[in-house]
Amino acid sequence: MNTYQARILAIDDEPDNLLLIRQALRKLGFAHCVAMSDPVQAVACFHAEDFDMVLLDYNMPVMSGLAVLSMISPKAHREQIPIVMVTAQGDRDTRLLTLNAGAKDFLAKPIDTAELMVRVHNLLETRGLHLALRRQNQQLEDKVAQRTEELHSTRLEIIRRLARAAEFRDSDTGVHVQRMSLYAQAIGRRLGLAECELDLLLNACPMHDLGKIGISDTILLKPGKLTPEEFAVMQQHTLIGASILQGHDAELLRAAHDIALYHHERWNGAGYPHGLAGEAIPLPARIATVADVFDALTMKRPYKQPWSTEDARREIARLSGTHFDPAVVAAFEAVIEEILAIHAAHPDL
Missing domain, CATH: 1.10.3210.10 (Hypothetical protein af1432)
Structure with a gap:
């Protein structure tokens, strides 16, 4: 996939943080960023639309980052959508808790533009490989199904002709x-x-x-x-x-x-x-x-x-x-x- 065409969902209750993330992503060439400060609406948006990555704030007062993560991780896991937890907390327990809940990576606050670039690129490339592999597997399954149907049709035709020969x-x-x-x-x-x-x-x-x-x-x-x-x-x-x-x-x-x-x-x-x-x-x-x-x-x-x-x-x-x-x-x-x-x-x- 073209990583610069990826759709990224950023969720943070602080509008200033969202502005910084959007500006940083645009400078790096990522034009398709949806920024949302309401985590409830963000969860609904994630399930209603297609995204390639989620940047999720860990500390939010109305709904915590972990709560949001629990609501979006099933779809994210199913569709190989990486979720990056953005947090100022770098302790081991927080990282383990978040990884076990479905996050794929961390981004420390304050956000470093170079680090953002590397992490976003790496995760989107990995997602692109997963999608390519999925498409290839689907193509193989379609070919197997087509060949199976051809064999079934051929077998039926032989059987019908044999039966008519007897009749x-x-x-x-x-x-x-x-x-x-x-x-x-x-x-x-x-x-x-x-x-x-x-x-x-x-x-x-x-x-x-x-x-x-x-x-x-x-x-x-x-x-x-x-x-x-x-x-x-x-x-x-x-x-x-x-x-x-x-x-x-x-x-x-x-x-x-x-x-x-x-x-x-x-x-x-x-x-x-x-x-x-x-x-x-x-x-x-x-x-x-x-x-x-x-x-x-x-x-x-x-x-x-x-x-x-x-x-x-x-x-x-x-x-x-x-x-x-x-x-x-x-x-x-x-x-x-x-x-x-x-x-x-x-x-x-």
Whole structure:
């Protein structure tokens, strides 16, 4: 910083002392000095405006220098604003007391111009270094935050493309993963999930059928009903997807792993691959299950025609308590208008 452009606040109950300080500072090239004789007003001014240094008289009758110091030192410490105590008392106890209260230096009375010059310059240069270091640290933090955001965005884009690749295996488009993810987010919001959890749900749900990459087309695209043997192979897509996603500490991939592995589990324990029941099934998977089934019912598949949204809605309600968590179904019903709006806004291509 340009030390001669610094704003200095001088506080002294004696106007003559303030005049001497201002004159001395001006002779030394410091043009921006605010001189105040009322310590109460000076404290308010210090907190309302920006200063680079404070020259504070120790002995004042209405409010002592130590009292003023206690009121301004928190901000001064936080913003690296040096406070110089101006005093005729040079004993050790006074110096220790003042330093412990937050003062950075002392200036003896009567004020020596040469000493004033050296102390003011040194302290302002130190403040300038602190401010430069703070700016540099902030720039580094901004760069790290930007890079982190770039990495996060890149990871999300890779995940979305991978999810769409899996969806293209058994659908004409990848719109299904978009719709069911938005359904899941709407249901989760109704259930009271935090924003960070809703973001995870939105970005993890597209990977629910990632394991279909490992299922042959003869089974995946079969127009008729699967045989028991073929259905057993189809069930493996949950394990395949979980295997692809496991082994990473990222919250998103952990959530995606659970959804891929458990989205075919059933509330009554009749699902696969592990036959989990009730709340043993992770909540994100319970939410994804309802969203996935509703959208799958309303889509055209190689083995079926699309259901109407009303028929699909009734089917979800019918399976509440057996296939689906009743609380999730209740949340689905509560946001059905939002669900239908999402369905209409993202038609199959």
